[in-house]
Amino acid sequence: MKLKKVVELLDANILNDCYSQDTEVLSACGCDLMSDVLAFVKDQALLLTGLVNPQVVRTAEMMDMKAIVFVRGKTPGEEIIDLANEAGIAVLSTQHPLYHSCGVLYSEGLYK
Amino acid sequence: MNSFKVQYTIDGEDFSVAGEASRKLKKVLQSLGVDPQIIRKATVAMYEGEINMVIHADGGVIDAEITPEKIHLFLRDKGPGIPDIALAMTEGFSTASDNVRELGFGAGMGLPNMEKYTDYMNITTEIGVGTTIEMIVNTSLS
Numbered sequence: 001m002k003l004k005k006v007v008e009l010l011d012a013n014i015l016n017d018c019y020s021q022d023t024e025v026l027s028a029c030g031c032d033l034m035s036d037v038l039a040f041v042k043d044q045a046l047l048l049t050g051l052v053n054p055q056v057v058r059t060a061e062m063m064d065m066k067a068i069v070f071v072r073g074k075t076p077g078e079e080i081i082d083l084a085n086e087a088g089i090a091v092l093s094t095q096h097p098l099y100h101s102c103g104v105l106y107s108e109g110l111y112k
Numbered sequence: 113m114n115s116f117k118v119q120y121t122i123d124g125e126d127f128s129v130a131g132e133a134s135r136k137l138k139k140v141l142q143s144l145g146v147d148p149q150i151i152r153k154a155t156v157a158m159y160e161g162e163i164n165m166v167i168h169a170d171g172g173v174i175d176a177e178i179t180p181e182k183i184h185l186f187l188r189d190k191g192p193g194i195p196d197i198a199l200a201m202t203e204g205f206s207t208a209s210d211n212v213r214e215l216g217f218g219a220g221m222g223l224p225n226m227e228k229y230t231d232y233m234n235i236t237t238e239i240g241v242g243t244t245i246e247m248i249v250n251t252s253l254s
Contacts, residue, residue, distance in 0.1 A: 055130065059216075
């Protein structure tokens with residue numbers, strides 16, 4: 001699924017310059033527990049989380065994830081955005097809760 | 113390529129910077145042309161270890177040696193030690209504080225993840241003295 005479609009489906013805001021509408025994500029992980037994310041082995045993945053701290057970006061970077069969606073209207077601070085810019089990870093924010101966001105993406109074909 | 117050594121000092125005071133050493137190692141491995149999947153295994157294992165050093169041991173030192181055959185990691189701390197290694201290796205077992213859990217860690221997956229992502233792992237620990245974890249990820253460098 002292209003990131004452009006993720007943005008459309010989740011009514012998401014784009015929060016940094018690493019977003020590219022043609023970036024392809026092949027799988028997604030919805031989780032607030034970073035150790036569970038680290039146990040999740042998929043390529044070109046999207047992380048959806050309600051947790052907002054620098055470890056979210058570091059975890060996504062270690063797992064070579066392409067983008068992070070902060071759910072429930074969470075807005076990351078400058079430090080987190082800077083870290084994501086350094087790592088080349090797109091940062092999005094949606095008002096939808098985690099369960100809803102995952103359900104929408106799953107039903108639209110992002111089911112790995 | 114000959115062997116390449118690097119050492120990182122882990123600050124135990126500030127959880128917000130935990131993971132910086134693992135990010136740096138990742139960049140080193142990328143610059144050496146290591147396969148991305150091998151990089152992921154090594155840096156995730158080190159990241160979990162780095163987080164543990166900050167949570168449980170007030171920091172420590174990580175030595176990494178990269179050779180054409182393997183990535184060799186030594187994580188040394190002067191923390192409280194691990195009373196029961198088998199119990200600590202159990203998925204879901206954790207002694208982390210609620211504060212750490214709120215930050216997304218302390219779920220009892222650290223050591224199991226480290227073992228999962230490495231080809232060899234050995235824990236040496238002494239109560240009141242500290243813990244050393246040796247990990248090896250086999251690689252093939254161009």
